[in-house]
Amino acid sequence: ETGVTQTPRHLVMGMTNKKSLKCEQHLGHNAMYWYKQSAKKPLELMFVYNFKEQTENNSVPSRFSPECPNSSHLFLHLHTLQPEDSALYLCASSQERPNTDTQYFGPGTRLTVL
Amino acid sequence: KNQVEQSPQSLIILEGKNCTLQCNYTVSPFSNLRWYKQDTGRGPVSLTIMTFSENTKSNGRYTATLDADTKQSSLHITASQLSDSASYICVVTRNTDKLIFGTGTRLQVFP
Numbered sequence: 407e408t409g410v411t412q413t414p415r416h417l418v419m420g421m422t423n424k425k426s427l428k429c430e431q432h433l434g435h436n437a438m439y440w441y442k443q444s445a446k447k448p449l450e451l452m453f454v455y456n457f458k459e460q461t462e463n464n465s466v467p468s469r470f471s472p473e474c475p476n477s478s479h480l481f482l483h484l485h486t487l488q489p490e491d492s493a494l495y496l497c498a499s500s501q502e503r504p505n506t507d508t509q510y511f512g513p514g515t516r517l518t519v520l
Numbered sequence: 521k522n523q524v525e526q527s528p529q530s531l532i533i534l535e536g537k538n539c540t541l542q543c544n545y546t547v548s549p550f551s552n553l554r555w556y557k558q559d560t561g562r563g564p565v566s567l568t569i570m571t572f573s574e575n576t577k578s579n580g581r582y583t584a585t586l587d588a589d590t591k592q593s594s595l596h597i598t599a600s601q602l603s604d605s606a607s608y609i610c611v612v613t614r615n616t617d618k619l620i621f622g623t624g625t626r627l628q629v630f631p
Contacts, residue, residue: 509566
């Protein structure tokens with residue numbers, strides 16, 4: 407285990423549902439990330455939080471809404487998703503900046519949008 | 521354009537054999553290069569990280585090489601085991617904070 411947990415591990419939702427993904431890190435890190443991993447595509451960075459402040463939003467649609475209440479917890483709130491949003495959503499953390507610090511990933515949430 | 525390309529897309533080998541995975545990049549300016557291993561249903565786990573001045577780094581049976589002149593890296597796996605079956609992802613850091621991910625190589629090791 408890497409010290410980063412994600413719940414739920416699997417989620418099936420309809421396009422009109424509202425759900426939330428949760429990530430928790432037990433490593434004392436200050437930076438947390440949300441990634442989307444689709445089949446046969448590179449990991450896509452969605453959001454970056456550094457010391458609870460959002461420092462990067464890579465043009466992610468507003469139907470994805472992140473929340474970082476403290477350095478240990480990160481949420482991704484989902485609403486009115488599309489079938490093409492079905493993917494593995496990975497949370498990661500690092501000490502601070504990603505260029506020198508290794509990112510530690512959680513196991514991911516497999517999301518299916520019907 | 522900043523890109524990371526990996527080859528082959530998939531690879532099947534027999535247990536005990538060696539194999540080499542390739543990573544070519546066009547990322548500039550270059551900061552460092554990482555190899556990650558991702559088991560099915562799991563998040564990626566870091567294997568190695570190399571900066572511009574390093575041309576080889578080992579982690580057990582995994583050995584990564586870097587040629588910064590040709591912008592190529594390889595990951596060599598020695599005496600493969602069934603547990604090596606996974607996707608291997610090459611990640612290049614551009615400038616100081618932008619990570620560029622490859623699509624990965626899917627390795628399957630059969631007994």
